[in-house]
Amino acid sequence: MQRVMTRSPLIPPLWAWILQIRQRIEGQPVLASRVLIAAWCLTRGLLFIGLLISRSYCDPQFYNYAGKLASGQWPYTPAVPVEYPPFAMVLILLPALPLLPFAAVAPRPDPAFAHVTTHLPIPDPVRYGAYGISFAVEMLLIDAATLWLVQRAARRYVPGDSTGLRSGLLYIVLAFLSGAILQKFELAAGLAVLAALVALVSGRYRLSYILLALATLIKGYPILAIPILVGCQLCQSSRSDLRYALAEQVRPILEGLMWFAATIGAWTLLVLWFAGGAGVAHSILYHGSRGTEIESLYANAILLVGWLPGVHVYTIFNAQDLSRIVKSSFDHVVDIVSLLLLAVSLVLAYGAFWRARGRFQSLAGRKPAESLLQLAGSGMAAILLAFMLSFRALPAHYLLAIVPIAALVRLPRPGLQRIWLASLVAVAASGQVMAIPIIWHSLVGLLPAAVLLLTLRNCAWILVFGILVV
DSSP, X not given: OHHHHHHGGGHHHHHHHHHHHHHHXXXXXXXXXXXXXXXXXXXXXXXXXXXXXXTOOSOHHHHHHHHHHHTTOOTTSTTXXXXXXXXXXXXXXXXXXXXXXXXXXXXXXXXXXXXXXXXXXXXXXXXXXXXXXXXXXXXXXXXXXXHHHHHHHXXXXXTTOTTSHHHHHHHHHHHHHHOOXXXXXXXXXXHHHHHHHHHXXXXXXXXXXXXXXXXHHHHSGGGGGHHXXXXXXXXXXXXXXXXXXXXXHHXXXXXXXXXXXXXXXXXXXXXXXXXOHHHHHHHHHGGGSOOOBTTSHHHHXXXXXTTSTTOOOEEEEETTTTEEEEEOTTHHXXXXXXXXXXXXXXXXXXXXXXXXXXXXXXXXXXXXXXXXXXXXXXXXXXXXXXXXXXXXXXXXXXXXXXXXXXXXXXXXXXXXXXXXXXXXXXXXXXXXXXXXXXXXXXXXXXXXXXXXXXXXXXXXXXXHHHHHHO
């Protein structure tokens, strides 16, 4: 009996030891920063080594754009239609510039893209590898800047995180689990949204709108966060009545909207100047007619009922955006359902933000900046998630657009906070599981076990959003 009594509380002492180590680190700001740097170097080093060994470089389409640029074919022209906003194209093309002086590794138009029909193209391994490594380095720089801003914001505005250690480690882990930092540019949009949030909380409203415009020029949908900025400015008013608050804040709100429009307009005019309006129109209208990608909620729902007579479910490779899409008898319904789901999701997200204003007003007198960051951060995350869930594509790397904000969000109830963080981890980790070749091919083959895994992954996505709007 004595042996049982002495060994049974094994886990509590271990947890207490971990907490003691954390408290010791948090008591020394310099040590906390060094721990974050070490954790970042370790995790990103593993990702970079994995990229080199597996040669899992960025999207082949990015290299295709870079190769065409090297031959003088500019994006948005009739020869190079693109689906991305202007600043996203800058992020895609920038890694090619240092390679252009070196003829042996510089991007070139690749014949692998000439006849893409059933599978991803396989470009020249040397040139594609050089571009993929250059792109990965660019994303690492953005990742490092994001960690710096997360720690800085946490130190100033997150209660109980005076060194930024907790928020920084949370960001490092979530981004690492996603596994897509070095291959996708969603993190750049997440950095811009995070910077807009920090500028808003610090009272630099013009800068906040400009940074949100840059995020919009990367991914498009951050434009939906404008009402969050406006609402937070109204919360800063000295008047509690909405009409008087609007009258007091109308000038800074209009100035912010003008800066947002000017930033978007300047980039759009630049594209119109050298490429014409057809390319801009294509980049916007393309997404309205895109297929239903296999990881989306709509495709998931169709796969779950695919065994019913008359559904006729099958998958095909979409050569336009190099994706796997689901075809069925419900194709004509997805258009309507996607619009309805977007509308409902936005209503839920905006409604949750409006209700949260009451909590902000009750806490703003004591900790205005900290309360404002939580109000705006959770609101922005909910809005971005509302769009992602209603979109016809839902790959795991979309999570990178909200991870920087998620690292700073602290929900009012600890239980909800733990469930929310667990859901974020589940989304990030399940994305890696779905990318395992045998599981991915099973999903393409519509095998029930793979469909079940996809369903569990998407349930985690829905839970991440649902917790923010309850």
